[in-house]
Amino acid sequence: MKRIIILILVVSFQLSCSDLVDGINDDPNNITESTFGSILTGAEVGNLLVQSGETARRSALFAGQYTGLDRQHLSLSEYNVTTSTFNALWYDLYVNAYRNAVVAETVAIDDNIGPVSLGITQVLQAYIIGTAASLYGDVPYDEAGDIENMNPAYEDQPAVFQKIQDRLDEAIANLQTGGGRPAGGSDIYYDGAPNKWIESAYTLKARFYLVTKQYDLAYQAAQNGISSMENSMYAPHGTAAENSNLNYQLFAVAVRQADVVVSDFMTSLVQPGSENPMPENYRGNSKTDETARFNYLFNITSVGVQPNIEDGFAAQTAPAPLVTYQENLLILAESALRSQGFDAGLDALNNFRAFMDGGGYLMNIDPANLNYEAYTAADFASGGIENPDGLSPEDALLREILEERYVTLFGLIEPFNDMRRTLNESNVRVPVEPNTGNQLPQRFLIPQTEIDRNENVPNPIPDFFEPTDINS
Numbered sequence: 001m002k003r004i005i006i007l008i009l010v011v012s013f014q015l016s017c018s019d020l021v022d023g024i025n026d027d028p029n030n031i032t033e034s035t036f037g038s039i040l041t042g043a044e045v046g047n048l049l050v051q052s053g054e055t056a057r058r059s060a061l062f063a064g065q066y067t068g069l070d071r072q073h074l075s076l077s078e079y080n081v082t083t084s085t086f087n088a089l090w091y092d093l094y095v096n097a098y099r100n101a102v103v104a105e106t107v108a109i110d111d112n113i114g115p116v117s118l119g120i121t122q123v124l125q126a127y128i129i130g131t132a133a134s135l136y137g138d139v140p141y142d143e144a145g146d147i148e149n150m151n152p153a154y155e156d157q158p159a160v161f162q163k164i165q166d167r168l169d170e171a172i173a174n175l176q177t178g179g180g181r182p183a184g185g186s187d188i189y190y191d192g193a194p195n196k197w198i199e200s201a202y203t204l205k206a207r208f209y210l211v212t213k214q215y216d217l218a219y220q221a222a223q224n225g226i227s228s229m230e231n232s233m234y235a236p237h238g239t240a241a242e243n244s245n246l247n248y249q250l251f252a253v254a255v256r257q258a259d260v261v262v263s264d265f266m267t268s269l270v271q272p273g274s275e276n277p278m279p280e281n282y283r284g285n286s287k288t289d290e291t292a293r294f295n296y297l298f299n300i301t302s303v304g305v306q307p308n309i310e311d312g313f314a315a316q317t318a319p320a321p322l323v324t325y326q327e328n329l330l331i332l333a334e335s336a337l338r339s340q341g342f343d344a345g346l347d348a349l350n351n352f353r354a355f356m357d358g359g360g361y362l363m364n365i366d367p368a369n370l371n372y373e374a375y376t377a378a379d380f381a382s383g384g385i386e387n388p389d390g391l392s393p394e395d396a397l398l399r400e401i402l403e404e405r406y407v408t409l410f411g412l413i414e415p416f417n418d419m420r421r422t423l424n425e426s427n428v429r430v431p432v433e434p435n436t437g438n439q440l441p442q443r444f445l446i447p448q449t450e451i452d453r454n455e456n457v458p459n460p461i462p463d464f465f466e467p468t469d470i471n472s
Contacts, residue, residue, distance in 0.1 A: 037186030114180010
């Protein structure tokens with residue numbers, strides 16, 4: 001019964017993403033592979049909704065990267081949220097994504113699909129629940145995949161993160177066998193390539209160790225993480241209205257496109273020239289030119305600065321970044337600095353800058369507008385180009401790395417995680433200020449739908465401004 005229920009969810013969800021799943025049932029004689037492949041695709045499309053859809057956009061808004069101008073986005077900018085504000089986001093996470101990943105694992109085991117297919121489902125589960133724990137704090141995990149259990153137990157956030165790390169280790173062991181790949185086309189991220197999945201699993205380990213401030217472990221994991229741009233996990237998009245890039249769907253198509261713009265603060269970090277709203281924030285200097293990145297990320301529109309829907313970040317067919325080489329390089333930079341020292345951190349940052357100097361993750365750019373020359377220790381000494389205010393060299397370097405993460409991971413969930421993780425590091429954190437009042441958001445709220453039906457929800461329900469355990 002569980003499998004039938006989840007398949008119905010997959011089919012109904014895929015009606016809006018049809019081009020992503022064309023061909024997954026091309027072999028009508030291979031019913032086992034077709035069933036597993038359909039569920040796997042549904043889980044990956046569901047995960048895409050979580051990681052680059054409204055959950056990501058709200059995370060970016062709470063992290064100061066967007067500003068709401070009207071209707072719901074204005075309320076979100078003013079922190080006027082209630083538990084019902086998060087109903088649909090919880091459903092995306094636990095039903096469209098996580099439950100499908102759990103059922104895909106069950107089918108892989110029951111039908112003996114093979115260890116690589118099994119490992120893929122386990123990476124997806126860890127990825128999805130790690131995102132949930134990052135945003136909500138204590139969440140259901142062990143009992144969350146059982147669709148017949150209406151009252152799954154909530155588990156402590158630190159314990160959930162440890163279980164996620166164990167799950168990723170289990171997934172890596174399965175992927176390393178190399179056998180039992182899913183049917184062609186059913187894995188829309190990597191088409192079943194085990195080495196790419198292994199690297200993404202290590203980068204996810206590093207990401208979640210960073211979230212929990214275990215910087216030495218993050219450094220170890222990231223050394224085995226995504227090793228090239230080609231091995232990055234991106235989700236595909238197409239030219240049909242229903243499978244276009246999700247940011248494109250909002251900013252180019254949806255009637256609410258004028259409700260939200262890129263914040264002046266975010267814009268000021270990368271916009272060159274006299275139109276910069278806060279020119280003192282511009283990251284450019286004698287070794288850095290952010291013109292190409294600004295043009296990739298943004299367009300100036302009649303309502304303000306918005307994501308580039310023409311040939312950049314939010315173009316109709318632009319693939320969505322999920323777990324990437326650029327993120328892994330910056331995890332290495334921060335975790336090396338924090339656990340290995342200044343020289344290791346600087347070397348790692350310069351590896352990222354060398355990647356960017358060759359175009360990096362940007363597309364459709366003019367190389368003449370691109371410059372990321374290597375930094376030296378002198379640049380972070382007191383009075384150097386990256387330390388005009390006399391911080392210690394270590395703090396000046398950390399400030400630059402955190403700001404680079406904020407810009408590089410624009411529009412995703414991680415800047416919100418970073419903002420909360422570093423909130424008490426006043427000398428180095430990205431200086432995001434509250435839109436209203438004197439507190440920054442600390443978590444997503446447990447949704448009203450969950451409060452109404454699950455007797456195990458925390459009591460009292462944590463407040464929007466209450467830090468999660470790992471950030472307390």
